[in-house]
Amino acid sequence: MKLTDYEESIRAGDMGEPRRLALEHQIKVGQFFDAEDLVEISQVHLMADTESLGVAGVEFLERVAGYPKDERRTMVPTVTDPRGTDFNAYKRMKQQDDWVDLERRAIAAFQSLDVMMTDTCINYQVIIPPVQGEHVAFGDTGSSIYTNSVLGARTNFEGGPSALAAALTGRTPRYGFHLDERRRGTARYVLETRPQDWADWGAAGGIIGRNMGSYWEVPVIDGVDGTPTSDEMKHFGAAMASFGSTPLFHMVGVTPEAPSLETVFDGAPPDPIPITRTDIDAFYDSYGVSDDQLDVVVFAAPQLSLFELQRLGHLLDGRKVNDAITLIAATAPEIKNAADRMGITAKIEDAGGILLEGVCFYQMYAREMGEANGWKRLMSNSAKIVNILGGYGYEPVLSTMERCVDSAVAGRIV
Amino acid sequence: MADRIIHGHVGIGDTVTGPALVADDNFSARYDLNRIDGTFSREAHKLYGESYLGKVLILNIAKGGVATAWMLYEMAARDRAPLALVLNYANPIMAQGAAHADFPLLDRFDCDITAAVKTGDQVTVDPAAGRIIVHE
Numbered sequence: 001m002k003l004t005d006y007e008e009s010i011r012a013g014d015m016g017e018p019r020r021l022a023l024e025h026q027i028k029v030g031q032f033f034d035a036e037d038l039v040e041i042s043q044v045h046l047m048a049d050t051e052s053l054g055v056a057g058v059e060f061l062e063r064v065a066g067y068p069k070d071e072r073r074t075m076v077p078t079v080t081d082p083r084g085t086d087f088n089a090y091k092r093m094k095q096q097d098d099w100v101d102l103e104r105r106a107i108a109a110f111q112s113l114d115v116m117m118t119d120t121c122i123n124y125q126v127i128i129p130p131v132q133g134e135h136v137a138f139g140d141t142g143s144s145i146y147t148n149s150v151l152g153a154r155t156n157f158e159g160g161p162s163a164l165a166a167a168l169t170g171r172t173p174r175y176g177f178h179l180d181e182r183r184r185g186t187a188r189y190v191l192e193t194r195p196q197d198w199a200d201w202g203a204a205g206g207i208i209g210r211n212m213g214s215y216w217e218v219p220v221i222d223g224v225d226g227t228p229t230s231d232e233m234k235h236f237g238a239a240m241a242s243f244g245s246t247p248l249f250h251m252v253g254v255t256p257e258a259p260s261l262e263t264v265f266d267g268a269p270p271d272p273i274p275i276t277r278t279d280i281d282a283f284y285d286s287y288g289v290s291d292d293q294l295d296v297v298v299f300a301a302p303q304l305s306l307f308e309l310q311r312l313g314h315l316l317d318g319r320k321v322n323d324a325i326t327l328i329a330a331t332a333p334e335i336k337n338a339a340d341r342m343g344i345t346a347k348i349e350d351a352g353g354i355l356l357e358g359v360c361f362y363q364m365y366a367r368e369m370g371e372a373n374g375w376k377r378l379m380s381n382s383a384k385i386v387n388i389l390g391g392y393g394y395e396p397v398l399s400t401m402e403r404c405v406d407s408a409v410a411g412r413i414v
Numbered sequence: 415m416a417d418r419i420i421h422g423h424v425g426i427g428d429t430v431t432g433p434a435l436v437a438d439d440n441f442s443a444r445y446d447l448n449r450i451d452g453t454f455s456r457e458a459h460k461l462y463g464e465s466y467l468g469k470v471l472i473l474n475i476a477k478g479g480v481a482t483a484w485m486l487y488e489m490a491a492r493d494r495a496p497l498a499l500v501l502n503y504a505n506p507i508m509a510q511g512a513a514h515a516d517f518p519l520l521d522r523f524d525c526d527i528t529a530a531v532k533t534g535d536q537v538t539v540d541p542a543a544g545r546i547i548v549h550e
Contacts, residue, residue, distance in 0.1 A: 028513040029506065032426055052444070052481040054488030139480045159483020159507045161514035176506065214475050215505035245440075245477040245505050367448075388478070391445045391456035 001030050001173070002037045010169060016071025018064050022165035029162060030173030038171040039135050039178050044078040045123050046115060046163040047139035049363035050102045051084050053160070058102055061109035064164075072113050075170035078163075079118040079127055080110065081140045082303065082330070082360040089356055094372035099365055115167070119358030120332035121302050124151065125230060127334075132256050135178055137166035141247070142238035142302045142384065148248040150233050152256035154178045157215075157247055176216075177247055183257060185220035185250055185264040187211070193277040194225045197400045198235045198308070201228065202383030203283040204275055205236040209243030211273070217244075220264050222252045222272060231305055238302050239383035287386050287398040289377065292412040294397075296375040297321075297404050300330035300361040301385035308401075309339050309355075313347035315405040321352035322411030326373065330356045353408075361385060367392045379404050379413065418548040420523055420530055425541030426509060427518030431549075432497040434535045435469035437461045438528045441501065441508075442478030443485040452494050470537050471496040474528055476505040486511035498539040500546060502527055520546060 003011065011027075013020045026038065050058060064072055085095055085103040107117060120126050121140045124147055130136050132152030138144045139158050147153045156176040158166060166172045176182050189208055195201045208219050219240070228236065228251075240246045250258035258264040299312060312329055321327045329348060331339065336357035339345045348355050362385055370376065370393060378394045380386055381404055386396035397413060407413045437460040448455035452467040476482075489495035498518035499508065512519035518539050523530070523546075531537060531548055538547040 025510075025513050028426060029509050031424070032504075032509045032513070032519075033506070047480045047484070049481075052484040052488070054484070054491070056488045056491030057484050060487070141479050156506045157480055159480040159510040161483050161487070162506070162510040214503035216503070242478055245475065245507075362444075388445055390458060391447070393455070 001027055001035055007038060007171070016067055018067050018072050019168045022168040025161065025165045026169065026173050030175060033173065033175035035173035035175040037174050039174040040171050041076060041135045041137045041166055043076055043128065043130065043136050044074070044163050044167040045081060045138040045140060045143055046078055046167065047081040047160045048106060048110060049082060049084040050099065050106050051363055051365050053106060055102065058106045058109065061106060065109040065112040074114045074167040076167060078115045078167040079123055080115060081121050082363050083119050083358050084364050086356045086359045089354065092354065093364065093369055095365065095369060113167070118332070121360060122234065122305060122332060125234070125305050126332045137163050137172045139163045141241035142234065144247050145237040145241040145249065146234060148177055149237055149250065149255050182216065183248060184218060184266050186217045187219045188270050188272045189219055189221050190223040190272040190274050191221060192223060192274045193280065195232070195280065198231060199381040199383065199398060199400045200280055201232045202235040202239040203280045203398070205239035206243045206383040206387065207275055207279055207283055208249070209240040209246050212244035212246045215245045215247065217246065218248050218250065219246065220250045220252065220258065220261070222261055224251055224254060227254050231308055234302055235383065239387070242384040242387050284398055287396055289395060289397055289413070292414070293377050294325060294379055294407055294411065294413050295377045296373070297325060297327045297408040298361045298378060298380045298385060299328070299382070299401065299404070301382045301388070303360055304329055304331045304335070306335050306338055309335065309344050312401065312405070313344040315402060316351035316353055317347045319351050319409050321408045324411050325408045326375065327353040327408045328356060328361060329353060330360050333357045362388045362392070370394060379407055416550070418550055420525060420527065420546045420548065422520050422544050422546065423522035424544040425518065425520035426512040427498070427516055427541045429538060429540045429542070430470070430498050430518050431536065431538040432468060432470050434472050434531050434533055434537045435461065435464060435466055436472040436528055436531050436533045438474055440475050440477040441471070441473045441499070442476065442482055443489070444481040445478045449485065449489055449494055466496045467494065469496050470498045470500060470539055472500040472527055472531050474501065475503045476501060476508045480507050483507045483511040483514065486517050487515040490515045490517060500527055500539060520544065
């Protein structure tokens, strides 16, 4: 890879061992993908939950944190994805004390690197959304696909180690979706039905994600009847990225790089693949169950926006979650503060729900937490979370927020 | 019979040899694995219930989230990683995880690698040379 004088200086160790190691990591990754050089980035979103880090990962962070301040501090603003523990609620969740200790150690290490603990996967709604053409290094697939697609900024999926490397060097290998040629459409879908609900948008995204043959495919969605909202795009993209490892889609007439069908493809657009109401209903049915048993209802993945929380508050207002059911919602700390101030949290918790901050359900040691609480049958309006939790021993059911709430109140799937 | 060599892109990590565990299915450490006992835990996965420990894991594409980038390092530290990961197409997360953990990763072959190798085949994964050798 071609390095600038500045980057050669980092590689020589002039700016300390953490930055030298970070650059060596980036060269390994860059060479794997034939990157010619590095590109400067303006901000980093870092996935950092302790379930993924484990003891070994936290010890790695602590070693980096042990270097002098001028060698270890981030070079660009760096924010975090959800943690594994909400310190105000971990006992209610029956999380183990050793997980909480590990979480505190990870946070201390990150803070010593000057990482800002925003603890959110919806940084594009809550913190600073990048602008079109801006190069960033974002972890969390949902954050990455929204940033690439809806905002027109540029990122690859940056897992924790690479996001940390980008924070320490202020750049990332220039490959994949930093390049114009990788951002062209490769497949075409037509939405023949307008998704009616956030869960519908997740289902539509999941259908497309399942069809993607690799990270490098870029689906183009045509026929969208009216501009989707930010939350609709959020569920659509998060599910697509989860089911398909897909970092970018274009939506004709909606997203910034797709003003028309012709501009987004090199050559003639391919034949369209229709997505119908029948397809969306079949997607729901793929998470169907044979009885009405229910243990836990979860609203997360992505964390809820203020608008989603307001709707949940309305749905729960004056009602009571059945004693046999646990209802959980997760949001960003900044949104939780707003929800507290605006009385939304009270509506949810007075009904018996639990509003968690700074976490996401599947990043909270979901397998062990489920076993400790006796949760197996789980209901959610997030296509992403039902996709993930099948591997964690749950029997996930996908439905709308309304039906999830009605079921939580009834004590069974209605 | 002579060894069979299959060429791919130059990968990451050291050369290793071991038995292959193969499926025409995809891979995410978070979505698919029980990383405590070293088995595939997603019922819908074609390797459901299989132990991946000590195996060269050969699958189609990387999928899902970013967690695998940290998890490979953590799994390797507890001896709960496969011997190597071989995919038709990796994504950045797999490459970043392999780079962080010095874990053998290879992809982009001149054939469908999940059809070219069978479960139980003894294989050598040579990331520096970008090739997999099937010992026959």
